[in-house]
Amino acid sequence: MRTRRLSKDNTYLALKERIINIELKPGEAVQEENLAELLGVSRTPLREAIQRLENEDFLVRLPNGRLRVASVTTEEVKEIFLIRSMLEGYIAKNAAKNATEQDIEKLTAMIGNLKMSFQSGKSQDFVSYGFEFHDYLSEISELKTFVKILNQLRDHALRYCRFVSLHGDWNQQADEEHNLILQKIAARDEDGAEKAMQDHILSSLSAALERIEGIQAHREDGV
Known part of the structure; x- marks a missing residue:
């Protein structure tokens, strides 16, 4: 359980850092498969990280279910x-x-x-x-x-x-x-x-x- 929590938190922090540092650009479309490969993680901790970042308005879920990085406004x-x-x-x-x-x-x-x-x-x-x-x-x-x-x-x-x-x-x-x-x-x-x-x-x-x-x-x- 402790390893899983650590993996989940690390995935969240790593993905958030890439958004903050504009490695993932504002408005850029992102896919779970590509993010998992980029971060070197499995889908489970990635999905939990994505949900947290959606709640924090760093990622946006479109009506068609696709994800994009929140725009700069x-x-x-x-x-x-x-x-x-x-x-x-x-x-x-x-x-x-x-x-x-x-x-x-x-x-x-x-x-x-x-x-x-x-x-x-x-x-x-x-x-x-x-x-x-x-x-x-x-x-x-x-x-x-x-x-x-x-x-x-x-x-x-x-x-x-x-x-x-x-x-x-x-x-x-x-x-x-x-x-x-x-x-x-x-x-x-x-x-x-x-x-x-x-x-x-x-x-x-x-x-x-x-x-x-x-x-x-x-x-x-x-x-």
């Missing part, structure tokens, strides 16, 4: 990032209140990784380090309910950021925004940290919308 990204701005703003406020000197050192190291990945043009690494920074703020905020709700959106937000990064680099403003958040937290400026985080996520939303709308326009023009 401007409507969904607006909802996800607006909710994030409210939740993560308050998380940053509490992180500023709770952060120890050791926390500030860890956050500073994360900002260093962010800056290095930005300067070297490694956009996917920039996304990874950015989420590491956000996740650590969630941890030190000690807001269990806020973080629990945020975690339901986290992987969807990560998928959008990965998607955007595949179609161009983030601008310098995104790098500077992380620096400002850290400055406010280090200064114990709770209200400043909250506003800096909200502004950062809303700025990321604007960038995501611009990129997604541009991609959609090119597709409609047949480019």
